[in-house]
Amino acid sequence: MNRLLKRYLASALLLGSVFSLNAANAAPPQDLKGTNVVLVHGAFADGSSWDKVIPLLEARGLHVVSVQNPLSSLADDTAATKRVIDQQTGPVVLVGHSWGGFVITQAGNDNKVKALVYVAALVPDSGASINDMMKGKPAPAWAGELRKDSANFLTLSTHAVVNDFAQDLPSAQARTLAATQGPWFAGALDDKVSIAAWHTKPSWFVVANQDRMIDPRAEEATAKQIGATTIHVDSSHVAMLSHPKAVAAAIIAAASKVQ
Template sequence: MTNLRTLFLSGSVALGTMMAQPGMATADVKNIVLVHGANVDGSTWREVYDRLIAQDFNVTITQLPLTSVADDIAAVRRNLDGQDGPVLLVGHSYGGVVISEAGTDPDVKGLVYVAAFQPDAGESGGALLASTSTEFTPDKLTVFDDGHYLVNEDAFLSLVSNGLSDDDAIFVARSQAMSHTAILAHEAQAAAWNDKPSWSAIATEDRTIAPELQRRMAERAGSTVVEIENGHMLPMTSPDEVAEVIAQAAEAVE
């Protein structure tokens, strides 16, 4: 895509020194809605939230029920209805599936994908995962009789939470939010990135959604790309870099 722009941000670079000080954000879009991934909750966004609030953005974090994609989209849309003015919609991991459909809302002016799926219409998260080989395979999940699942603790620690401290990794693994397998099988009904500007923060050390898959999805969407040297849980491992990408997107959209 002609508007693909690739930057490389090392996890060791202190981007916090580049960020605006409180009260200095000049973005036209001041409302940001953050959407978490599967098997976690909105608390994974806390460090990013703190940095965006310090720049005077109005930040809302959606808590997904993780029972179906339709239920999750409905939760995001309720938050969108509560905003006053245009919105930047941000999704981490599975949250990318949700924002791709919820982002068709006319108040959404742009989308940011953070180590996330960027499905086109007709694609599912599960099919995208299977399209590029990783160690994150179905045998790493425990599926219960009602269709809900958890990521096995050893797999969570080695494949999902690389880059987190040992204490944080264990806490997130043991506080997983039950997610339903239906969210992996759901075929997207729309892809808002076809009509709206998008950004993609790619986790170069991701062992869950392969970096090459993230790059491929971002390229076909014409997303502005930032590569961040860390694992899948970028909102927790690299909050400075992620917040900077979001702030830049908010300043760029109209």
């Protein structure tokens, strides 16, 4: 009886150790509590574009808010972002995708912002607009797929979303993105950043190697220019949707440095 009891206890202890190990592997430590992440979407998108990244960040204890930009101007999108920053208690990691790179470059001058993370983003210098950055460069293929409405807001054709914006997502998902995209005011192309926050804030840059919206070589050159810690991901322009773990890892790395 004693021998059987000992075997039972030994088995129970072994199973307990296995379950504890599995639980530890399944649930990352909540070691980043007290730090906030503010996510800023780009043109032709909305705040839900971060929905695969948010749970990964929250699992590490980060407080996460995704901004809903009106996409009506740099000033309007910056104001929407700053309202969210103002609500945070503690340090902020500010993350921007695509056009959101412009927004965080302007809004990132806020004292609460301790780090910037650019994801397949446009990153201007002080005094620059998108049209300034694109001057003298050939228009990308997707530019011919832009549609302008009566109020001068731009959308992408379904063809461009499926083939250039999100070509590594399932077709049905890409078509849903096309149907729900956020129209972007054409006048924003001439809006200029006043002071580029990356001059004084540490930055990270996720380069999307298969990006067809922004040349990946330009992304890499920009990352080098601003002195960003660079992460390469084999993704389309929407890296946060097709490779959320890699994008989350970059944001977590930034958050770990500002604690």
